[in-house]
Amino acid sequence: MNQYNNTEYPLQKETSQLLSICIEVHRILGKGFLEIVYKDAIEYELRNRNIPYSREKQYVIEYKKTILPHKYFADFVVFDQIILEVKAQNGIADEQYKQIINYLRVSGCKVGLIINFGEDRLGIKRVVL
Numbered sequence: 001m002n003q004y005n006n007t008e009y010p011l012q013k014e015t016s017q018l019l020s021i022c023i024e025v026h027r028i029l030g031k032g033f034l035e036i037v038y039k040d041a042i043e044y045e046l047r048n049r050n051i052p053y054s055r056e057k058q059y060v061i062e063y064k065k066t067i068l069p070h071k072y073f074a075d076f077v078v079f080d081q082i083i084l085e086v087k088a089q090n091g092i093a094d095e096q097y098k099q100i101i102n103y104l105r106v107s108g109c110k111v112g113l114i115i116n117f118g119e120d121r122l123g124i125k126r127v128v129l
Helices: 012-029 034-047 094-107
Strands: 051-058 072-078 083-085 111-116 123-129
Touching: 012 034, 012 083, 012 094, 012 111, 012 123, 034 051, 034 072, 034 111, 051 094, 072 094, 094 111, 094 123
Parallel strands: 083 111
Antiparallel strands: 051 072, 072 083, 111 123
16 A cells, blocks of 8 residues: 655655654653543644644545445544544554545545554554555
């Protein structure tokens, strides 16, 4: 799915800014809080750095020209182009990777980040469509 090497991918500058924020949040808060605490800290940083974002942005899912009743809510959409999903658990599961691919397709965004605050080291998974 990712056709780019580690040094060249879309929205590299913007993604680096987001990763810097997440690293700082993890450095200050560490692990052990609920996801909502990390989301609040990320929102604080985005707002203070004047980075455009939406929190809990809603997307509909279309199936055979019908809008399905269940919606998807992205944790964050940053720069109107990057989906940022926040986790606070042990590891990033394959299901979450598959889920963000679907979220990228539904949203039209090209880059997704799954950030896991639940471990000693910040877990980062970048997905590029």
